[in-house]
Amino acid sequence: MATDFWSSSHNKRWIVDRATLKQARIDDLHYVENAEQLDFLNIYFANVISKLGKRLQVRQRVIATATVFFRRFYTKNSYCETDPFIVISACCYVAAKAEESPVHIKNVVSESRLLFSREILTTPAEHAADFDTEEEYGIKHFPSDNSKLAEMEFYLVHDLECDLIVFHPYRTLMALCGKEAILNVAEAGELGIGVDGGPRYWGTGEGKLELEEGPLQMAWFIINDTYRSELCLLYPPHMIAIAAIYLTLVLNVTTRAAIQTQAQAQNQPAPPPTRRSSRTSSSGTHKKAPQDIVGFMAGLNVSMSLVATIAQEIIALYTLWDRYKEDATPESSRSTFGRPPSSASAGTKRSAASRDTSVFMGSEELSTAGTPRLADDVVTPAFLTHLLFRMREARLADVSHPATGRPVAVNKMLERTQAAG
Known part of the structure; x- marks a missing residue:
């Protein structure tokens, strides 16, 4: 096991570039209308994993x-050639063991x-009672x-190359905010040091960013939301944590007001010095100087341009997520920005954990391929479930009747097992 992120398999083998991700999806692109x-699907699968984890x-x-x-x-496999739902179950099973x-x-x-199978409910009352708690993925x-899940576990660990230690942004967030004591000591390796024993990636390690409970929760929930994209494969976890802090400082009402107050104070001339009476006790209370939030962020030993890039990608994720509806109300929105801290925290928590109320579309239309679609460019879990089935059926048809006239093996994993003897 690596002592820190810098010498881990996560850093050396599982931080990939966009070309690798594009190559991984090259087969799937043949069976969807657009990329x-x-x-x-990234949002859809992350929500399914979250739902199963909660259960x-x-x-x-x-x-x-x-x-x-x-x-x-899925950097090594295609959605159209596998069953993502049994992969999800195997991932939760292996992750629970890896995290002790x-x-x-x-x-x-x-x-x-219970989560994935579509049960036949006899009465509308049973359906209404079940609708709030069960997700129908069909x-x-x-x-x-x-034994089927145990077999999938073997294939999963094989494709993961037995690299089961994963570093997450949560530890960096808590370390930067001086709250690492509340986390498990086993995660201390994520603090790490710089490359080749250099300085810490957040600077000297002496200063801490003092965030109130609301902004701290907002940063935590933003990190949760990043798992709805492929950011965890593209960037180191500490960069994602710093980008989440950056977004919180800019978009949270409390932290933004504190930064604006500091900027106004720096532009004002300094007050003239006052004589101090000798009778004044030296042990009297002194007003605590406000922290320099901008100076703290500027002192981090990271590329702020890369932090801004990650922040833009997170905002792009939220823009995309606004069109993903898991309930029937068109006015429901994913965005948590611009709300008070308490509302933002509650809204993001709902998005990260309990937005998993799948609904089959109300006003829908059929595309030429027979896939149900919502008007106004809205995407629902039912549409994506149907899309997955259609992708697999089209792939099976292609491999069964290829242009060469010679069928090819569909199950790559079974092929590997047979080749191994």
Whole structure:
């Protein structure tokens, strides 16, 4: 196990470039109308993992690790050639063991079946009662045999190259805010040092950013939201944490007001010095000087242009997420920016954990390929579930009747097992 991020397999093998991600999706691009639908699938799958993690009652860190495992697995595989739902179950199962919070395989299988399988409800009252708690993904034949999940675990670990240690931005966030004591000591390796024993990536390590509970929660929830994209594969975790802090400082009402107050104070002339009476006690109370937030961020030993780039990508994710609707109300919006800290925290928590209320579309139209679509460019889980089924069916048709006239193997994993003997 690596002592810190810099010498870990996460840093050396699992920070990839966009060309690698584009190559990984090259087969899937043949079966979607545009590349943007694959971006919506990133949100869709992350929400499914979060939903299953909540049913298994695991920590947020386990859910984040499972999401990273899922992203890594699909840098080597295609959605159209695999069953993403059993991969999700395997990722949650392996992540729970990797994070020392194991869940019995029977529980994973049973909860996955309840979550993914479309049960036939006899009465509208049963359907209404079940609608708020169960998510209907329509996987009618999710395997009930534990051995199927155990076999998928083997394939997953193989494609992950047994690299099961994942570093997350949460530790950096807490370290920068001076709250690392509340986290598990086992995560201390994420603090790390600079490359080749250089300075810490946040500077001297002496100064701490003092954030109130509301802004700190907002930064934490922004980090949660980044797992709805492929940022965890593109950038180191500490850069994502700093970008989340940057967005919080700019967009949170409390922190933005503090920065504006500091800027106004710096532009005003300094008051003349006053004589201090000898009778004044030296032990009297002194007003605490406000922290220099801008100076703290400027003192971090990172590229601020790269931080700004990551922040722009997070904002782009929120823009995309606004069009992803898991409820039937058109006015429902994902964005948490511009709200008071309490509302922003609650809104983001809802988006990161409990927005998983799948709905089948109300006003829909059929595309030429037979896929249901909502008007006004809105995307729903039902549309993406149907899209996944259509992608797999089209892929099966292509490999069964290729242009060469010679069928090819569909299950690459079975092919690997047979080749291994």
